[in-house]
Amino acid sequence: RRTGLPEVIYSSGKTVKQVAQIAKRMYQNGMDILATRVTDAMFDAVKEVVPGAQYNPLAKTITYKHSEKKTGKGYVAIVAAGTSDMPVAEEAAETARFLDQKVETVYDVGVAGIHRLFHKLEVIREARVIIVVAGMEGALASVVGGLVDKPVIGVPSSVGYGANFDGLSALLSMLNSCASGVSVVNIDNGFGAACQAALINKLN
């Protein structure tokens, strides 16, 4: 495709029926399927029409690949600060895998207990591109950016309350990162981060 990225079903605002219909059409046309922001009910409907469809209830994704092949020279590392950030991180992981990327995940390494991050540094440093998901103060993106020589894509999550303003604090934090190799996508946009990571890792 022109943009290097296949068609994807963004299920938010769609009915169960609409999602199942689109999935069925894509399945019948021999297309691979990724649906994000799905509900349990959507999976129940899709699995009737797409045998073998996979559901990741944490990521809120449904995937179906006609065949598996991994591209990209190395892997995408997905790093998440807290357990509450895992849904966004998993959306990124499912998307990256759907886009034929190898993925390594490193979760629960937020800056309030930074020794946990250091224990996992090797696997982060050896990735070709790194996605960092963090809510609240979003500091993890800067800390990781200062420890690696690879591009870092920050995903601010909406985890938090009060002056978090639904993810604004993490978003501003990441945009103002004092580490120079960090760029940012929309709040909770694990999907978009994985798309860019895949385009990067496909470079050869």
Next chain:
Amino acid sequence: RRTGLPEVIYSSGKTVKQVAQIAKRMYQNGMDILATRVTDAMFDAVKEVVPGAQYNPLAKTITYKHSEKKTGKGYVAIVAAGTSDMPVAEEAAETARFLDQKVETVYDVGVAGIHRLFHKLEVIREARVIIVVAGMEGALASVVGGLVDKPVIGVPSSVGYGANFDGLSALLSMLNSCASGVSVVNIDNGFGAACQAALINKLN
């Protein structure tokens, strides 16, 4: 005094003449003098009427103490992320010293080069209370908060541009700190942080 804190001259919005007059009156009444947010011209005027007045051009403070004595059981650590944060950190340092505190400063240990922070960890950990000044993403307060068992007072600085919105990013970051022992004062308010630090360190 009722609040445990002496009178201080906040020079912003005052004329050179007003600052000099207040300083002179305080000097003649035997009061110690702290003026914050001063200009060079203010110091030129004050030193005429308060012999021995000290000027810290980075902190933008003038101080005069009739006698020195240090109170508090230990010291206040003042930690700053970048060199641009030093004026705010120095305002805090001058204020804390004026309030009879011992002070240790640890500068240029921002999270984009976190090894520099670890080299200085001992002096930070042994303080009784810690002030952390950081602009841009303000992540340093959370990182320090996760490494120590002492109260941490975050001072967001207005250092940065664009989506920094004059310190808002660091402010929100610190308010949403995932480290639990962190509280926050106004943007660039080194003075206020030092006041609270002094009240804490005076506890016995």
Next chain:
Amino acid sequence: RRTGLPEVIYSSGKTVKQVAQIAKRMYQNGMDILATRVTDAMFDAVKEVVPGAQYNPLAKTITYKHSEKKTGKGYVAIVAAGTSDMPVAEEAAETARFLDQKVETVYDVGVAGIHRLFHKLEVIREARVIIVVAGMEGALASVVGGLVDKPVIGVPSSVGYGANFDGLSALLSMLNSCASGVSVVNIDNGFGAACQAALINKLN
């Protein structure tokens, strides 16, 4: 622990089952338990697996201590403006007690009827550290800060409507306090305020 603060269960966004499982594991490991932001259903599940667990339905906390001991030289005063601010104040009180602090609470002393505050001034002034919870215009933190010589930690509450913007008015108010010894934590963050208060009161 490295940070002076034990592990705590933040229940918001967790399922009843997850909270009960974590509580059970902690109980079996001989750890004390504090869960914040719980629901009635969570307590019903936890009390099955943690005999003797205590529920504070106003604070929305579950606590269990293997043994009681009070540390800190004096007590933490928790001052709240209105009855609607009591949930946040009680979260702070439960957290402080869990962290082995003696606590005195002074509720319903908002600035619109300031004589009520003056009737309780003695117990506030004799604390070693003071938490002030207030919503709407959040003025109580400044008023208390101007009457005591102890550190004051302001907790803006989200109580209000309209131009309150979910606690923003009280937050900005407290950050701009004209009383110098006041610092601030996130909106509704009684937990965080108590953590810092405990770290302060543990100083000796």
Next chain:
Amino acid sequence: RRTGLPEVIYSSGKTVKQVAQIAKRMYQNGMDILATRVTDAMFDAVKEVVPGAQYNPLAKTITYKHSEKKTGKGYVAIVAAGTSDMPVAEEAAETARFLDQKVETVYDVGVAGIHRLFHKLEVIREARVIIVVAGMEGALASVVGGLVDKPVIGVPSSVGYGANFDGLSALLSMLNSCASGVSVVNIDNGFGAACQAALINKLN
């Protein structure tokens, strides 16, 4: 006049020449003159064409009345928190006097030193209407509102920095006042507050 309020010159954004010309025309037409937000240069120009024009450099107002008479049954009290709020308070005072009101001013009674307010309570309580000017956290309006049985008009001032956001903190504070008899005008709008106060005090 239809609105009970005479024409006034709002000098901001006008040239020295324009202000002088309007003043001259009004003088020649036998009209009383109030110009707000003036500069020194404007007064120099106006006094050439309006003999007897009065300048209040703190209030930044020029006034000229063909004859003096006081209306209203009692007086307007103008209460200001800090010395930096005095320009706004003086704009209100000059405007109220221009509108034929008796005025009592009570300055430097901010909430961080609330005993000063109590010393002046009598003169505030006996006014028929009260204007309260305060910047930073703007708490004074609520405190006064809780102590009197007269209408209180809050004027948030832009005094402050950082999270003050040019007066936003005081504005939101006053709008969320927990005292019920308080209304609010625009940031720094001493003029508007005095206009409403005059309309109130003219009621008989």
Next chain:
Amino acid sequence: RRTGLPEVIYSSGKTVKQVAQIAKRMYQNGMDILATRVTDAMFDAVKEVVPGAQYNPLAKTITYKHSEKKTGKGYVAIVAAGTSDMPVAEEAAETARFLDQKVETVYDVGVAGIHRLFHKLEVIREARVIIVVAGMEGALASVVGGLVDKPVIGVPSSVGYGANFDGLSALLSMLNSCASGVSVVNIDNGFGAACQAALINKLN
């Protein structure tokens, strides 16, 4: 009472039981009762314990007066822009009546059909104080302010959607009114506006 205003029940965030209990206690103590922001269920519970309690389902108020008497020399006019603004206007009307004021209401006179306002101008102009409720662009406060010589209290309502931002557009509009005799209370705060109007109309 010290503030000229009696105790009132703000029912938002209270349970049906709590509201009924407070109402009962007040009734038994011979106090008049005003409860705002009530639900149908609250009235069902209150009428069991307070015989003769009145419910205004549009205003969401319950009132009970042991005896009626009207004070104030004239009446309070309450002007509302659209039918959607009527709940806020009625909260103001019920509150003003509870505070012993005579009230005249003028509804559905928004600026998009300004001739309707002119048909009602007489009753507005003859009031001693005017409350103007308007959502969306809130222009009605300025228009009324320019047509009368009495104090105008603007109540921005949250009626609207999109860039209305829950009442922010009307709030800013009224704060920036080009008519000089206008002050403002919080979004949807019909209660507060009526309190100030009563304090004004009680002046003699």
Next chain:
Amino acid sequence: RRTGLPEVIYSSGKTVKQVAQIAKRMYQNGMDILATRVTDAMFDAVKEVVPGAQYNPLAKTITYKHSEKKTGKGYVAIVAAGTSDMPVAEEAAETARFLDQKVETVYDVGVAGIHRLFHKLEVIREARVIIVVAGMEGALASVVGGLVDKPVIGVPSSVGYGANFDGLSALLSMLNSCASGVSVVNIDNGFGAACQAALINKLN
């Protein structure tokens, strides 16, 4: 041209020299010239290279037309609330004339003195399209929109201070207009309003 609108020089952020060079090139190529947001110095430079260039110092525009012709069936009415809004209104007027439109201007008809608007209603109603410029509360757009059966384009101006937030109050006001035929352009964008007005009036 494809968009129906010729090339225009937006001078903000350009040097005097750059503006003069572009103007000269356009002149030599036989193109008509409109430069907006110019300074006096820019006109001094342009008139050297474009004989006959016209300067409107209030509008901050330079214009040069090789020949005059009026198109459009009727005229564009440009209505402004206050004298301070005239620069924006004049930018619109100069732009509309440059785009070959007949223009009628109606100034100083703000809603605080609404009778002045009614005196001019005829000329407004007979236009084919109406531009309304207003700052502060921006109410004029709604009032005009409710009185005419022609498209109204609102231009919020940045005139005001405090809670005006550089034009935000008027912008939100106009976007939330309760009059249905009103659309809006950017703050102070007289140019853009005139472009759309010209496209509308050129319809036949």
Next chain:
Amino acid sequence: RRTGLPEVIYSSGKTVKQVAQIAKRMYQNGMDILATRVTDAMFDAVKEVVPGAQYNPLAKTITYKHSEKKTGKGYVAIVAAGTSDMPVAEEAAETARFLDQKVETVYDVGVAGIHRLFHKLEVIREARVIIVVAGMEGALASVVGGLVDKPVIGVPSSVGYGANFDGLSALLSMLNSCASGVSVVNIDNGFGAACQAALINKLN
């Protein structure tokens, strides 16, 4: 009518019964009926009292015309970026048709796949006025504005999440359009855009 636009039922915040009653009254008075923001239940109630009433469940509109006639010289083009923007686009379409306009719709032509827009350019260019509905980054309004010589009315939709802030991103985008013939209405206000489009297309 004075404003060229008939009365319309804005159903948001009204009960099923209220909507049905108003519709019935209008029907009996021989008026045409347009109700926006309706629910399924509202249509069920309206069709009982208005035989022949039409429901567009996507647009959330009910319409009834006593007779059909098309006015305006050409047609209104309604262009929408994504399928999620279709409800807003359909509200515009139903409103325009109700106002006797011919309408052409061009959906699913967002800028991420700009070739789809180019395939439909002819029908857009030949309209007399164009409504562009887009959420997320709202770029479509600028792109269309740069390709046509007709007035473009942008409708920012609230489609999106995170830093979309309920339509703010598309709103600001359209207000800052670098294409000069673009004006904007409120977020999701398909109704208002169609009103202005009808007023424009009725010009002759």
Next chain:
Amino acid sequence: RRTGLPEVIYSSGKTVKQVAQIAKRMYQNGMDILATRVTDAMFDAVKEVVPGAQYNPLAKTITYKHSEKKTGKGYVAIVAAGTSDMPVAEEAAETARFLDQKVETVYDVGVAGIHRLFHKLEVIREARVIIVVAGMEGALASVVGGLVDKPVIGVPSSVGYGANFDGLSALLSMLNSCASGVSVVNIDNGFGAACQAALINKLN
């Protein structure tokens, strides 16, 4: 270096003397020099101590390389919407070249005249990574993202006025891009975009 990026002088907030001293020290230590956000006076001082230093007055950068070598397999394309965006684009270009990247620039291809973009599509598509600089509505990033299969880094510029809010409109626009391969850096942060682009292009 650990982060893959050398030390750089961020000159904003530094004095001429400080910049010259740092540059001299780096030169003497055999380090390459990049100083961003410089002034003319800074270059005058630096060229005295660093013979051969290069100044790009549009980019506001000073560079000095001890030797030139290009790394990366292909080139970085830098695309800018308008001429006012060129300073930010040039900061990116200078930074990328300093980081040993080949660079192709494509300027003045904003969406209001989208045919200009299509003329340059080949050179954009063949880059390995693309930086897009755009102010105002920032739509260019989405349009480019939809036309290429390479990672796109958006740099919102602060070019614009009014509801542009110093770059906020372009920032939100790019964060909400409907094209999936787009990430974003801070407003005006050409430097940061180039850092990430270099890290991407160095992948092999």
